[in-house]
Amino acid sequence: MKTVIRAAIVLGFAALPASASAQGTSFAFGQVLQDRGLPVEVTSDSLSVDQNDNSAVFTGGVVIAQGEMRLAAPRVRVVYLPDRSGIETLEASGGVTLTSGQDAAEAQNAAYDLGTGMIELNGDVLLVQGSSAISGDTVIVDTAAGTARVSGRVKTILRSGSDQ
Numbered sequence: 001m002k003t004v005i006r007a008a009i010v011l012g013f014a015a016l017p018a019s020a021s022a023q024g025t026s027f028a029f030g031q032v033l034q035d036r037g038l039p040v041e042v043t044s045d046s047l048s049v050d051q052n053d054n055s056a057v058f059t060g061g062v063v064i065a066q067g068e069m070r071l072a073a074p075r076v077r078v079v080y081l082p083d084r085s086g087i088e089t090l091e092a093s094g095g096v097t098l099t100s101g102q103d104a105a106e107a108q109n110a111a112y113d114l115g116t117g118m119i120e121l122n123g124d125v126l127l128v129q130g131s132s133a134i135s136g137d138t139v140i141v142d143t144a145a146g147t148a149r150v151s152g153r154v155k156t157i158l159r160s161g162s163d164q
Helices: 002-015
Strands: 018-028 041-043 046-050 055-066 069-080 087-100 103-113 118-129 132-142 147-158
Touching: 055 087, 069 103, 087 118, 103 132, 118 147
Parallel strands: none
Antiparallel strands: 018 147, 041 055, 046 055, 055 069, 069 087, 087 103, 103 118, 118 132, 132 147
């Protein structure tokens, strides 16, 4: 999936006529607002649980689903709430792909705080929305608001209304 997204981004960048750089920009992410109360489904090749620190590590083709949102990575650490009543955070590493509706993002690492609904993607972040793409060092996705903010050497290709 990561190869397909990267190929689509390269083709999208090549087809777009103008470019712009900025230090930070905000935009919508995902087609619908994410309901943080929805169950989180995790699929992986293996699981290691540590009762001492309320965590679990999923490895090998990890796919996490919550509503319309999907996160895929080679390794994901899940930290449970102190009372073990639910998940506090998800920490994905090793190359992460996040999708929500028609929007997709990839990065080296991601952290999802289920309490706040905030997802932070770090390291060579690439976001795709339809035929548009944007890259930066860090992307913060607010699943409650359905928005995202890109920072750290942001680069995007912009289309005028007549080019679409």
